[in-house]
Amino acid sequence: MNVIHLSAECYPVAKVGGLGDVVGALPKYQQAAGISAMVVMPFYDRKFVKENEFEVIYDSTIVMGTFMGSFQVLREATDKLGFPLHLIKIPGLLDRPEIYSYPDESEQFVAFQIAFLEWLLNFEVLPDVIHSHDHHSGLIPFLLYHSSRYKSLSHIATVLTIHNGQYQGWLGWEKLNLLPDIDVWEGKLLEWGDCINPLASAVKCCWKYTTVSPSYLEELSVNSNGLEQLFISEKAKGVGIINGIDTDVWNPSIDPMISANYNTETATAGKAANKALVCKEFFLSDDKPLVAFIGRLVGEKGADLLPEAVTRILLKHPDEVNILILGSGEKEIEEELAALTSTFKENYNVFIGYHEALSHRIYAGADFLIMPSRVEPCGLNQLYSLRYGTVPIVRSTGGLKDTVIDVSEENGYGIRFEEANVDSIVDSVSRAVEIYKNSTQMELLRNRMMNLNYSWHQSAAQYITLYNNLKSL
Numbered sequence: 001m002n003v004i005h006l007s008a009e010c011y012p013v014a015k016v017g018g019l020g021d022v023v024g025a026l027p028k029y030q031q032a033a034g035i036s037a038m039v040v041m042p043f044y045d046r047k048f049v050k051e052n053e054f055e056v057i058y059d060s061t062i063v064m065g066t067f068m069g070s071f072q073v074l075r076e077a078t079d080k081l082g083f084p085l086h087l088i089k090i091p092g093l094l095d096r097p098e099i100y101s102y103p104d105e106s107e108q109f110v111a112f113q114i115a116f117l118e119w120l121l122n123f124e125v126l127p128d129v130i131h132s133h134d135h136h137s138g139l140i141p142f143l144l145y146h147s148s149r150y151k152s153l154s155h156i157a158t159v160l161t162i163h164n165g166q167y168q169g170w171l172g173w174e175k176l177n178l179l180p181d182i183d184v185w186e187g188k189l190l191e192w193g194d195c196i197n198p199l200a201s202a203v204k205c206c207w208k209y210t211t212v213s214p215s216y217l218e219e220l221s222v223n224s225n226g227l228e229q230l231f232i233s234e235k236a237k238g239v240g241i242i243n244g245i246d247t248d249v250w251n252p253s254i255d256p257m258i259s260a261n262y263n264t265e266t267a268t269a270g271k272a273a274n275k276a277l278v279c280k281e282f283f284l285s286d287d288k289p290l291v292a293f294i295g296r297l298v299g300e301k302g303a304d305l306l307p308e309a310v311t312r313i314l315l316k317h318p319d320e321v322n323i324l325i326l327g328s329g330e331k332e333i334e335e336e337l338a339a340l341t342s343t344f345k346e347n348y349n350v351f352i353g354y355h356e357a358l359s360h361r362i363y364a365g366a367d368f369l370i371m372p373s374r375v376e377p378c379g380l381n382q383l384y385s386l387r388y389g390t391v392p393i394v395r396s397t398g399g400l401k402d403t404v405i406d407v408s409e410e411n412g413y414g415i416r417f418e419e420a421n422v423d424s425i426v427d428s429v430s431r432a433v434e435i436y437k438n439s440t441q442m443e444l445l446r447n448r449m450m451n452l453n454y455s456w457h458q459s460a461a462q463y464i465t466l467y468n469n470l471k472s473l
């Protein structure tokens with residue numbers, strides 16, 4: 001079995017969120033399970049690329065509408081990520097530092113996909129499966145099956161994984177000329193809602209699609225930013241597979257980014273040492289429960305609820321709890337959260353920005369991690385927090401519902417709430433403040449959480465079973 005993953009992100013080359021974590025880990029665990037898996041992603045002018053050795057293994061020309069230019073495929077020389085990593089470089093389009101948000105983003109991702117297919121035409125041994133991740137490579141199934149140029153590749157199976165159905169990569173029909181010769185009679189397969197919709201097209205054309213948790217598969221039929229009817233009609237092709245975590249990277253007993261390493265046996269002392277340091281760094285005392293939030297500051301994550309929730313929590317529990325936030329995203333939320341530091345100097349702090357090492361220090365040092373997400377396809381933060389013995393406080397949705405059991409239930413270890421609103425956040429943190437007072441219970445919860453197994457081994461095996469079953473379709 002030979003699989004190619006196509007993605008805009010892959011940790012540690014380029015990561016904005018969970019997509020990077022997954023694509024940086026899943027192929028490694030698939031290799032370990034005995035299949036051949038590699039990653040192809042756009043070239044970014046970033047630290048990892050500058051600091052590692054790459055060799056040009058393919059050099060050709062790409063035509064996309066009126067754009068014509070050269071492209072190269074670069075392969076990382078040592079397979080240091082545990083799988084072959086390839087970058088597609090297109091001078092003028094795919095050679096920039098940022099992953100997203102350029103005004104010509106559509107052209108960038110279309111060019112990425114065309115260049116990949118052009119390269120694939122020259123493979124001696126073709127892959128069994130092309131596995132697209134999110135909308136950035138969502139046009140691949142359509143192009144494989146409905147473009148005369150790629151007819152010789154049209155027997156290859158395609159799988160799409162939806163990490164986030166909110167973003168769909170919409171293109172106006174005027175951009176149709178970017179695509180190579182396509183069968184215009186099949187143009188409907190590109191469309192959803194009067195425009196070209198790469199995510200919808202991938203769902204229609206792929207052999208199978210997966211979501212990153214079973215609950216998210218159900219939720220897409222009810223809430224998917226306009227694609228609900230599509231998910232209802234294509235449900236039979238969908239499979240929910242929960243994400244894993246890369247325990248080579250997320251493991252408190254060896255994590256080089258945290259100050260004091262610890263394991264299940266040494267968790268109480270280890271976490272206390274990490275907490276003391278992180279609290280010192282943010283001018284907080286370490287004698288109260290530390291509740292943290294890490295993530296993108298967007299409505300989907302419920303981050304807009306945080307300013308009012310922080311205010312009400314700290315007024316309700318004066319000097320009983322500390323809150324620390326790490327995130328970046330919508331400017332208004334960033335500013336509101338930053339402004340609260342002058343109101344609650346003693347018990348609150350925030351770091352606006354993206355900081356990988358700090359996130360590890362907070363997972364290790366916090367007592368609780370809050371995720372008031374409106375939508376959470378899987379969520380990795382709660383899985384990292386479980387691994388680091390930090391009690392997750394989560395809204396009951398998507399993957400959070402599938403991975404966190406409330407303490408009130410048998411063998412529970414987290415705090416769950418139903419509604420994404422400020423009242424529920426405040427009530428849940430009040431529950432956390434009470435639980436924290438009982439150190440024996442905290443110890444028991446830590447033990448329970450750290451003994452859970454959310455490593456990639458099981459999930460990687462489920463993907464392999466899915467690939468094997470494609471043969472019979």
Ligand SMILES: Nc1ncnc2c1ncn2[C@@H]1O[C@H](COP(=O)(O)OP(=O)(O)O[C@H]2O[C@H](CO)[C@@H](O)[C@H](O)[C@H]2O)[C@@H](O)[C@H]1O
Pocket residue numbers: 016017018019021022163164212243294295296326327328353354355356359376377378379380381399
């Ligand atoms: N400011 C910051 N500094 C440092 N690190 C930060 C950070 N902001 C976020 N992170 C990190 O980014 C990752 C976020 O992953 P998530 O899975 O929680 O969310 P995301 O919405 O990006 O992913 C989407 O894809 C993933 C993968 O499938 C799904 O789990 C998820 O539900 C879906 O929304 C974590 O590794 C977190 O630590």
